[in-house]
Amino acid sequence: MAKKKNSSDKAPVFKHEAYIEGSGSVVDQHITDVLKSNYMPYAMSVIVSRALPEIDGFKPSHRKLLYMMYKRGLLSPDKERSKSANVVGETMKLNPHGDQAIYETMVRLTRGNESLLHPYIDSKGNFGKQYSSKTRFAAARYTEVKLEKICNELFRDIDHDTVDFVPNYDNTMQEPTLLPATFPTVLVNSNTGIAVSMASNVCPFNLAEICETTIALMKDPNHDILSTLKGPDFPGGGFLLYDEAELGKVYETGRGSLKVRSKYSFDSDSKCIEVTQIPYTTTVEAIQDKIIELIKAGKIREISDVRDETDINGLKLAIEVKRGTDPDKLMQKLYRLTPLQDSYPCNFNILIAGTPKVMGVREILTEWTAFREECVMRRTYFDLQKKKEKLHLLEALSKILLDIDKAIKIIRETEEEADVVPNLMIGFGIDEIQAEYVAEIKLRNINRQYILRRVEEVDQLRKDIAEMEDILRDKKKIRKIIIEELKEVSKNYAQPRRTFFYYQSDVEEEEDVDDTPDYAVNLFVSESGYFKKITPQSLRMSSEQKLKDGDYISQTFEATNKTDLIFFSDKAQAYKSKASAFDDTKASVMGDYVPAKLSFDEGENLRLMIPTTDYSGYIIFFFENGKAAKIPLKSYETKTNRKKLANAYSDKSPLVAAVFVNEDADILIRTTSGHALVFNSGMILPKSTRDSQGVQVITLRKNAQLASAKTITEEEAPELEKYRAKSVPAAGKPAKELGDSNQLSFT
Known part of the structure; x- marks a missing residue:
């Protein structure tokens, strides 16, 4: 049996030297205060100590x-x-x-x-x-x-x-x-970083051009950068679409977007386009995947195969084209649709003295020049102090040179080792540092030849010291040193430009036109939702349609390969596509299953298809409750490439049939009670909204429903004239019930 808890038990008391008063208590704090005290240090650490480059690159x-x-x-x-x-x-x-x-x-x-x-x-x-x-x-x-x-x-x-x-x-x-760094590495090699709430993306430039531009700016702050810095130079090569206005914007503000396209050649023997250089911002796999996607979508039909042939010799993407294809026109199309042409977003965000700052090329090179000037000054000052120290020691040797024997005598006659340095200081009038240096000279070096050779450096040291002091006083001489170093770097490490230019006159700016081939086709839709697109030539060779058991062709159209197709489902949704999105097929195959091809929702089935090229005409929807809605086909035209339209028609009552009419036509409707009605579609006013419930076109008897609707052909018109209605009531007004004399037998 479990031991009963004693309510009088006291809470345990923790006795520890590190116990902090108030620990474990709940304190109300504003979320903004918590973020400042906890997240802000992390954000600053990422910005200052991790993600962004500094002026040294x-x-x-x-x-x-x-x-x-x-x-x-x-x-x-x-x-x-x-x-x-x-x-x-x-x-x-x-x-x-x-x-x-x-x-x-x-x-x-x-x-x-x-x-x-x-x-x-x-x-x-x-x-x-x-x-x-x-x-x-x-x-x-x-x-x-x-x-x-x-x-x-x-x-x-x-x-x-x-x-x-x-x-x-x-x-x-x-x-x-x-x-x-003796050259502006910050602009020579690319650098990308993502910090908290900010990022940096610096494109690379040619080393020789950067050195030349830096020298020119040091001589003239108003130098035209575009005259010496032609544009970015990417490791992967490619072609930069030269836009002087955009380049000027990047150079002055540090922000902008530059377009780079791939380099290719065409092998006429193998009918193959070989891409050997691609934009720096993409990968060969991304390009290949996008091309395959376009081929599957039917947007590109000129390509028979695409494969990655990159090997130890370098990048190579092979694109096999079909016979009769113009490779240059195909590449222009691929430039528009794939990453074979991509944009490099420039964001020259650089840390200056621990503070992030977006700068243009001019300002970056100015900051780098200031940084390098400080480096040269510090180096000069460091060397100056070293030479002064050396001169100070050699001056002691000069004094010893006058009487070497005296120096030896002082050292030999000094009884205590600690007194050697003070005695040398007194004997020759030198300071402690000089005396220590003299005392440390090896016995073998205390000869006239050694001392003369060392003293000869004194004049050169004094000359060097004077030059260094002059450099520290004159900023122009510091800049002259930097310029000489830049010239030396350019001479030793410059390499030919890899990225060349397409000027505006060289680029074929083509509009994004629809180059889908257009030809006559026959469209077939089966009752169970299969679709076939067959050319007239193929249809003449085999007119027997292959279908599933119990299936039959419910719709047939003569159209073209560029015809737009609207597929209506039984869930009040419409799916838009094009005839060109379906492969040409034969009558002897089953065709494409539309719900699978267009990704219908689960359990959704095809009811009818409407082909159109100009979205003219009307669709009349007939519902079980006896109502009909006349909707302009223009209501299904969209400016964007939306594939799925919700609320394509009213779902208040089950859909019985839909009839497409280009102009007013006679329509026959029948009910489950065996009655029929003939009326002209012009008697129904069109509705502006797709999901309109429509108007009551026939009054139904008890438990009766609308069963079917169809347009009447000229051959059927005389026989069905006796069932014509003189008027169709407006919405909300009941129609006259037809008598038994108007009853038809269903066939």
Whole structure:
């Protein structure tokens, strides 16, 4: 039996030194205060320390990785490649993220991945491809890396106090806050990042053009950038659709959209279009999937096969075309409908002194110039101090040169070691630092030849110091140094442009016209919902229709391949399609099952189909309750490509039949009680809404329902004239009940 709980038991008391008063209590706080205190620090961390590049062109994850590789000596030309896993492990000393995240960062920086115009990492092994979503990189234990030669320009003079260093996350070592790059890496290689509430997307530019533009802007702040910086240069090549106005907008504001299209060639022998360069923003799989989708939808009929033939030699998408196809016109169509032509959205959002800022090319290069000026000044000042220190020591040697024997005598006659430095200071009139330097000279070096050789440097040092002091006083000389460095970088690392231009006069701007082939067809709809599109030639060869047991052809039309088709279901819905969306077939096949082809709802069946080219005429819906609604076919015309229309007709009473009339015609309706009525469709006024309940066209006897409706042919008219109604009542007014003399027998 369970022990009965004693209500007098006191709540347990926790006695702990770390117990905080008020812990566990519920405090009411505004949601805005909670978001500010909890989410805001995370958002700022993502913006400032993760997602956005800085003026040196790198995100923190890139910078930490490259710096650790530099510290491992992987920039030395004599150093062999190291396993990627080793580099990833070393980088974790600076980057507290997981090894997979660090490795994925490395992958994008490698030559093998082909993401960057100027890769920073020389790679060996499979690093995947930027232009392929299915080509995955190998594990870190299988690949090897070292730094590319261009990284010399990233780390030049980094040990000369050119940039600030800060402790790493566990305070065990120092890391640079920026890299003292000697060229504007921020615009040479692409960079994409998504932060909280903001993003960055910087397109790459040709190195030679960027260096030339930077030099020109340093000489003239009003320089016309378009004259030297022609446009982006993507690693994957392709053609940029040159729009000077849009480029100018990007250069001035940092925002805009640039169109890039693929490069292709046509092999006339194999009837194959070979695409070898695609836009940087897409993948070969995305293009292939879109082309296949268009082929299945019947929007492209000129292609017989499309396959990805990318191999070790590079990207290649093969598109086999049918005989008689113009490859250039087909490619113009594919440019409009597939990612073979894509847009690159520019958003030059860069961190400047810890603050995100969207800038144009002019402002970015101005900021980089200021950053580089500071690097050169700090380097010059650092070197100046070192040379001054060296000169200070050599000046002591100059004094010793006057009397070497005296220096030896002072050292030899000094009884205590601690008195050597003070005695040298007194004997030669030098300070403590100089005396320490003299005292540390090896005995073998205390000779006239050694001292003369060292003293000869004094004049050169004084000359260098004077030049450095002059540089620090004159900003123009600092800029001259930067310009010389940019010229050297351009000379050593520039490469030919990969992305060329389509100028407006070269681009065939075609309107998005419907080039669906038009020809005569016969359309057949069966009672159970099967559809066939048969050409007259094929129909003449075999007129016997293949159908399911018990099925029969309920509708037949002569139309064209461009005819619009409206399929009405028994659930008051209409589905729109085109005859061209269905394959040509033969009478000897079953055809397409419309509910499956057009994705009808579950349990939904086809009632009738209406073909049209101009949406003229009317549909008259007849319901079991004796009402009829006359709806203009224009009500089903849509400006957009909607495939499904709800409330296609009224669902208040079950639909019995629907009759399409281009102009007023005589219609025969019959009831389950054996009565009939003939009237002209012009006697019913059209309704503007598709789901109108209509008007009462016949008064039904008790338990009777409307059974059928059809138009009357000229041959049937004389026989049925006696059943004609003189008028059809308006909605709400009962019709006269027909007498037995008007009764018909159903056949």
